[in-house]
Amino acid sequence: MSMPLRDLLADWTDRFxxxxxxxxxxADTEPDPEQLARALLDTYHGPATPTEVYHRLLEAxxxxxxxxxxxxxxxxxxxxxxxxxxxxxxxxxAGEAVRLKVGELRRRAEDADLTPPPEPDIDELGERAxxxxxxxxxxLEQYERTLDRDIAIAVETLRGSIRADERSPAQTAYVEDLLxxxxxxxxxxxxxxxxxxxxxxxxxxxxxxxRTAFDPEVVRQVLVDPSAPRVAEYRxxxxxxxxARALLDxxxxxxxxxxxxxxxVVVFTSALGRFLGASHRIRPVSDRPxxxxxxxxxxxxxxxxxLRHFHETGRVDLFVxxxxxxxxxxxxxxxxxxxxxxxxxxxSGYLGxxxxxVLSTRDLLRLLPLTAHRPTAMLRLLARQxxxxxxxxxxxxxxxxxxxxxxxxxxRLRWIVDLAGLGDAVVxxxxxxxxxxxxxxxxxxxxxxxxxxxRTALLPGGRFASWQGDTDLVRAMEEHLMSRCQDxxxxxxxxxxxxxxxxxxxxxxDDVRAVASMVVVTGKDTATxxxxxxxxxxxxxxLRPGGEDDLWLLPRAKVLGxxxxxxxxxxxxxxxxxxxxxxxEPADAQSALLAQLxxxxxxxxxxxxxxxxxxxxxGAASTDSDELLSTARQVLAQTExxxxxxxxxxxxxxxxxxxxxxxxSAAHAQVEVDIRCPADAYAALSADALRVVFYExxxxxxxxxxxxxxxxxxxxxxxxxxxxxxxxxxxxxGLVGQFQDRPTLxxxxxxxxxxxxxxxxxxQVRSILADVAEGPAEITLxxxxxxxxxxxxxxxxxxxxxxxxxxxx
Numbered sequence: 118m119s120m121p122l123r124d125l126l127a128d129w130t131d132r133f134x135x136x137x138x139x140x141x142x143x144a145d146t147e148p149d150p151e152q153l154a155r156a157l158l159d160t161y162h163g164p165a166t167p168t169e170v171y172h173r174l175l176e177a178x179x180x181x182x183x184x185x186x187x188x189x190x191x192x193x194x195x196x197x198x199x200x201x202x203x204x205x206x207x208x209x210x211a212g213e214a215v216r217l218k219v220g221e222l223r224r225r226a227e228d229a230d231l232t233p234p235p236e237p238d239i240d241e242l243g244e245r246a247x248x249x250x251x252x253x254x255x256x257l258e259q260y261e262r263t264l265d266r267d268i269a270i271a272v273e274t275l276r277g278s279i280r281a282d283e284r285s286p287a288q289t290a291y292v293e294d295l296l297x298x299x300x301x302x303x304x305x306x307x308x309x310x311x312x313x314x315x316x317x318x319x320x321x322x323x324x325x326x327x328r329t330a331f332d333p334e335v336v337r338q339v340l341v342d343p344s345a346p347r348v349a350e351y352r353x354x355x356x357x358x359x360x361a362r363a364l365l366d367x368x369x370x371x372x373x374x375x376x377x378x379x380x381x382v383v384v385f386t387s388a389l390g391r392f393l394g395a396s397h398r399i400r401p402v403s404d405r406p407x408x409x410x411x412x413x414x415x416x417x418x419x420x421x422x423x424l425r426h427f428h429e430t431g432r433v434d435l436f437v438x439x440x441x442x443x444x445x446x447x448x449x450x451x452x453x454x455x456x457x458x459x460x461x462x463x464x465s466g467y468l469g470x471x472x473x474x475v476l477s478t479r480d481l482l483r484l485l486p487l488t489a490h491r492p493t494a495m496l497r498l499l500a501r502q503x504x505x506x507x508x509x510x511x512x513x514x515x516x517x518x519x520x521x522x523x524x525x526x527x528x529r530l531r532w533i534v535d536l537a538g539l540g541d542a543v544v545x546x547x548x549x550x551x552x553x554x555x556x557x558x559x560x561x562x563x564x565x566x567x568x569x570x571x572r573t574a575l576l577p578g579g580r581f582a583s584w585q586g587d588t589d590l591v592r593a594m595e596e597h598l599m600s601r602c603q604d605x606x607x608x609x610x611x612x613x614x615x616x617x618x619x620x621x622x623x624x625x626x627d628d629v630r631a632v633a634s635m636v637v638v639t640g641k642d643t644a645t646x647x648x649x650x651x652x653x654x655x656x657x658x659x660l661r662p663g664g665e666d667d668l669w670l671l672p673r674a675k676v677l678g679x680x681x682x683x684x685x686x687x688x689x690x691x692x693x694x695x696x697x698x699x700x701x702e703p704a705d706a707q708s709a710l711l712a713q714l715x716x717x718x719x720x721x722x723x724x725x726x727x728x729x730x731x732x733x734x735x736g737a738a739s740t741d742s743d744e745l746l747s748t749a750r751q752v753l754a755q756t757e758x759x760x761x762x763x764x765x766x767x768x769x770x771x772x773x774x775x776x777x778x779x780x781x782s783a784a785h786a787q788v789e790v791d792i793r794c795p796a797d798a799y800a801a802l803s804a805d806a807l808r809v810v811f812y813e814x815x816x817x818x819x820x821x822x823x824x825x826x827x828x829x830x831x832x833x834x835x836x837x838x839x840x841x842x843x844x845x846x847x848x849x850x851g852l853v854g855q856f857q858d859r860p861t862l863x864x865x866x867x868x869x870x871x872x873x874x875x876x877x878x879x880x881q882v883r884s885i886l887a888d889v890a891e892g893p894a895e896i897t898l899x900x901x902x903x904x905x906x907x908x909x910x911x912x913x914x915x916x917x918x919x920x921x922x923x924x925x926x
Contacts, residue, residue: 167192171200175207178250211246211253215239218257222264229268230302272296275304284313287320295542303546310527316423318535321490324483324498325353333479340482341369356485364388365485372460372478374440379404379411382437385458386415392484393417393492395431409446410439410459418456418499420492423532426519427508428454436473438462449473454507456499464502474502501538505564508533513557526554539566551584552594553622553672555658561597565590585679594676601657602650603758609633609643609691610650611659614669615677616684622671623663626651633692646695649754656760714749717784720777720812723805724761724885725752759881765890766803767920770841771796773807774832777815785819787827794834798841801891801920813882814845814913821849821910831908841917849910891918 165173167190174183183204187197219239246253275296279289288311295304311317327333328350336354339345356362367385370376382402390398395417402413413435419428434452436445438459445462449455450472457473464475480498487494500508510516519533520526531545552558562584584590602608610629617628626647633643651669654660660669671677714722714731722728731748734740755761771794778790800807815830822828828848835842879896886894895916 168196168200172203175203178211178246180204180208180211180250181248208247211250212243215242215246215253215257222257222261225268225299226264228299228302229271230305231264231267231271268299268301271301275301275308278308284308285320288313288315288317291317291319291542300543300546303542306527306546307542310524311531315528316421316490316493318531318541321493321497324480324494327479327483333477333482336482337365337369337372337478340365340485354482354485357488360388360392361485361487364392364481368458368478368481371437371458377410377437377440382411382413385437386413386435389415390417393495394420405446407446408439409436409442411437413437415456418492418496421490423528424493424496426521426529427532427536445471445473445475454503464498471502472504474499497536497538500536505537508537509560509563513560516560516563517556520556530559533563537563539563547584551675553674553677555672555674557597557601558594558672558674558676561594562590565593585675591676591679595680598659598680601659603653603657604650605691605694605696606646606650607653608650609688609695610647610654612684612688612691613647614654614660614671615681616688618671618677618681622673622677624660624669624671626667626669633688643692643695646692649751652751652755652760653758656755656758711746711749713753717780717812718816720780720808721816721881722752722756723808724764725755726760726762727751727755728805756881759884761885762803762805763890764802764806764885764888766801766806768800768802768804768807770794770798770800770807770834770917773804774811774834777808777811778832781815781819781830785823788819788822789827789829790815791829791831793832795836798834798836799920800841801918802889802894806885806889810882810885810915813879817879818845818847818849818911818913821851822847825850828910829908836919839919841915841919843915843917845913845915846908847910848908851910886915886917889918891920894918 167186171183171186171190171193174180174186187193187200187204193200216239219242242253242256245256275292279292284292288307292304292307295301295307307317331350336351339348339351340354340356356365364385367381367388370381371385379402383399386400386402387398390396393416395415398416400414400416402411404411414432415435416432418433419425419431425431434455436449436455436457436459438445438457440460442459443461445457449457452472455473457475458481460478462475463477464480465471476495476499484491484495484498506515508519510519520529527545527549530548531542534540534544534548548559548562552562598611599608602611610633613629613633614624617632618624629651630644630647633647651660655662655669660671662668663670712718727748731745731752734745734748771792774792774794778792781788781790802810811832815832818830822830825848830845830847833844833846883896886896897914
């Protein structure tokens with residue numbers, strides 16, 4: 118009986134010189150004699166050495182065979198260490214290739230906004246690639262074909278939406294580009310959030326690049342002089358219409374040694390305004406005292422609809438440099454938006470680095486051929502030089518106001534990103550994904566991106582492509598979130614919520630309490646901390662109600678997913694920093710706590726959400742003392758955290774002031790209160806809001822007056838439609854120390870001369886007034902000596918919105 122072919126080959130001593138034999142032996146089926154014979158005949162010129170076969174196996178991805186060959190082949194034993202190291206290296210490369218390929222397919226599915234087919238398991242594929250790469254490649258190819266099919270179906274669906282909506286050519290072309298790039302999620306966002314006919318950034322073509330071989334001054338002189346020979350290459354810069362021609366001629370006059378006069382500046386600004394489509398209006402021109410040139414202004418830069426909300430008036434300061442002026446004067450840094458023109462002035466070429474943007478000769482020539490969207494094109498040139506605060510504001514609150522509400526937020530962020538030179542809708546989509554459109558995180562991301570970036574390095578869609586690997590940016594966003602957690606309780610609650618949050622951001626407070634209590638740190642009241650922390654996070658907006666009892670929502674921000682990797686460690690540290698549980702509070706401490714809610718001082722807390730509950734307990738026939746103390750602590754904590762009710766309502770100001778005056782006199786016997794208020798002065802604030810505002814101001818004044826043995830506090834109210842103008846003056850010692858030169862410092866939280874745990878009152882007043890819906894409601898502060906001959910302490914000035922109507926809380 119003949120021996121099976123497999124057994125013959127397994128005993129053949131020369132099998133290690135033939136790759137086909139080794140592969141056939143590793144197969145699950147009996148080797149095909151004909152195929153094996155052909156493979157052996159192919160080596161008629163001579164078999165390979167075992168070392169050559171080994172390396173061919175590595176190249177073919179037959180790692181298991183190569184590993185077995187190292188064990189069974191005696192001829193490889195001398196070099197086994199080096200050969201095994203080579204095997205380890207190619208296995209690592211194969212595993213990394215699998216990880217990268219799966220990541221690429223996953224990103225394609227995310228970009229296409231698809232529910233992908235069942236995703237290959239990276240660990241399983243990695244283990245298989247450790248043995249053989251061919252089956253793994255086949256599996257990934259099958260997955261990619263399925264994904265390609267699903268993407269193609271989604272693309273055709275979106276193309277149908279474009280045709281049905283009758284989009285503009287610019288919108289259609291841009292969405293088509295996104296579809297071609299596989300950015301289906303962004304394309305869908307553009308179609309859903311930007312209505313047909315809306316002006317997209319992509320509808321305003323980028324200005325053509327300037328050829329470095331062309332000297333802008335030579336081009337200008339040729340275009341201005343009708344007798345100069347026409348140069349074919351310069352035709353692309355020919356002015357498009359009479360307004361563009363007038364602008365070029367006016368600019369040419371400014372650039373001449375003798376032509377840069379006050380009248381020439383007037384002519385230039387008028388021509389610039391007409392070029393931008395603004396109404397013709399001569400702007401005043403001032404000579405600079407230092408002889409550096411002229412200061413004036415112009416209109417029209419923010420004239421187009423998507424841009425108007427970035428600038429309330431649309432008027433921009435203009436510096437015209439005198440001939441020979443070497444650069445920009447330093448005092449231009451104090452202007453919010455400023456443009457400079459002048460011979461030899463050039464922009465720096467970096468984003469956000471200049472307080473004053475330069476309109477160079479080269480850039481002005483690039484604008485002249487335009488027939489449409491001139492303001493937007495010019496603003497692109499200038500805004501990329503200004504600090505990002507011009508477009509995005511100095512604070513998250515500024516950015517929130519600029520973005521507006523609803524789908525307006527997406528569209529306006531699109532324009533901020535475009536004008537700042539940070540990219541296109543792909544970048545906006547990535548920013549939304551990273552931040553969940555949380556304004557604070559968004560503000561952090563924008564400002565981390567802009568300063569000092571070379572304009573030439575910013576490619577559309579590429580600026581934030583690797584933000585998750587930008588450790589500095591992720592750390593900055595984490596630090597921003599930590600700054601919003603006002604105490605250890607907030608920090609512990611935040612990390613606990615991040616630890617238990619579901620992928621869609623849902624957080625069950627029972628889970629938060631449970632995981633916080635599981636941290637092995639003895640002597641900590643985690644339940645109380647979680648309750649207080651949740652209230653603070655909700656007041657800040659980090660947590661939002663989820664529509665069910667005990668259900669809260671975190672922003673759907675990818676950065677939170679990154680931070681969640683460290684949540685357990687951070688939670689442990691945060692719980693360790695919580696105050697230790699103390700014994701029952703002594704009676705004198707309880708009395709001191711309730712004294713903060715006495716007849717006069719209780720006014721500070723009237724906007725706390727639990728204030729009404731505290732009043733109900735104090736007015737009840739019988740009240741549990743623990744419940745009263747617990748509610749009192751909650752009221753004090755809410756005031757400290759700035760958690761308060763909206764200040765809106767209608768109140769008779771005279772009545773509120775006279776009630777407060779009586780309470781103040783009872784608390785400060787040495788202080789005389791002089792109230793002068795019209796009987797029909799109605800303020801557009803609730804009575805509780807007015808009591809909080811005037812308590813903080815009057816208490817400060819009374820303390821100052823009492824410190825010198827007594828005196829007067831005067832309150833004068835005047836009706837100045839549509840406002841109520843209020844002046845509070847006192848005979849105290851006035852502002853002291855650093856507040857004399859910088860009185861606005863008193864509005865910062867914690868800034869005071871009155872010792873620890875003070876410095877919150879006027880900060881709270883300004884915050885309340887900023888929240889008044891029918892504003893403006895404003896407060897300023899200075900020395901009273903400027904307003905009164907004898908009351909020479911502090912002068913507080915309020916502008917309150919007036920409302921005629923019935924008194925309401």
